[in-house]
Amino acid sequence: EAGVTQSPRYAVLQEGQAVSFWCDPISGHDTLYWYQQPRDQxxxxxxxxxxxxxxxxxQLPSDRFSAVRPKGTNSTLKIQSAKQGDTATYLCASSRGANSDYTFGSGTRLLVI
Amino acid sequence: TQTVSQSDAHVTVFEGDSVELRCNYSYGGSIYLSWYIQHHGHGLQFLLKYYSGNPVVQGVNGFEAEFSKSDSSFHLRKASVHWSDSAVYFCAVSANSGTYQRFGTGTKLQVVP
Incomplete structure (x- = not known):
């Protein structure tokens, strides 16, 4: 079974720029999660x-972040105007139902300068 | 609301030693508890879970965890660690009725050869 795929692996932005992260979950997993992981947290x-x-x-900062999953499969997380405080790894995970183990992707490491 | 705490930020042990990584939670209802491992630069990988039944659960690679309702704990143990067990370990909690998993701050395990 293929794992959760995320792209890009890395992104470097200046403040104010936009970026999109893409996630392809495991086939058949109905539930998809986006997590933000700041360094050492x-x-x-x-x-x-x-x-x-x-x-x-x-917990999504709705003024600058948006997320969609239009067909119930792939998902996109977008940051409209990045801030230095958005520097973190963005992890996508999927599961079959709510109370089951999550499969995580490798994450997208974002640096905002 | 469920909360989870991992009191030890860093644990260092010698290869072959036993280790216990601590996790305490706060929630009044039926609970779903998990442990995940994160190697540097990678996403989280599921180790084991508890939601009912035998309070001692077995996971991959010789890990086990014990649920204690009286202590509100779900500590992770391994009898004999290997250098490849060096990683960050996260405890997670969710309500058994089905919400998302909340993660602790993580414990970095360093296994010294």
């Missing part, structure tokens, strides 16, 4: 989907 949820529906985006 634990992952913190940004948003998660069940199929194409947003279940919880309460």
């Amino acid at each position: 634990g992952p913190q949820l940004l948003v998660y989907f069940r199929d194409e529906a947003v279940i919880d985006n309460s």
Whole structure:
């Protein structure tokens, strides 16, 4: 079974620039999560989907971040105007249902200068 | 709301020693607990989980964890560590009714040859 695929692996931006992260979950996994992991910290949820529906985006900075999963498969996370505080690794994970183990992608490491 | 804490930021042991990584949680209802491992530059990998039944659960690579309701704990143990076990270990918690997993701040395990 193929794992969770994320791209790009790395991104370097200046403040104010936009960036999109892409995630291809494991086939058949209905639930997809985006986590932000600052350096030397634990992952913190940004948003998660069940199929194409947003279940919880309460921790997504909605003025600059957006996330979609239009067909219930791949997902895109976008930062409209990056800030230095957005520097982190962005992890995508998927699972079959809510209470099951997550499979994580390798993450996208973002540096905003 | 569920919370999880990992009190040890760093643990150093010699190869062949046993190790226990501590995790405490706060939640009043039925709970789903997991441990994940993260090698440098990679995403998280699932190790083991507990949601009901036998409080001692076995995971991959000789890891096990024990759930204690009285202590609100889910500590991870390994009887004899190998240098390849050096990584960051994350404890995660979610409500058994099905929400997203909240991660602790992680414990960095260093195994000295």
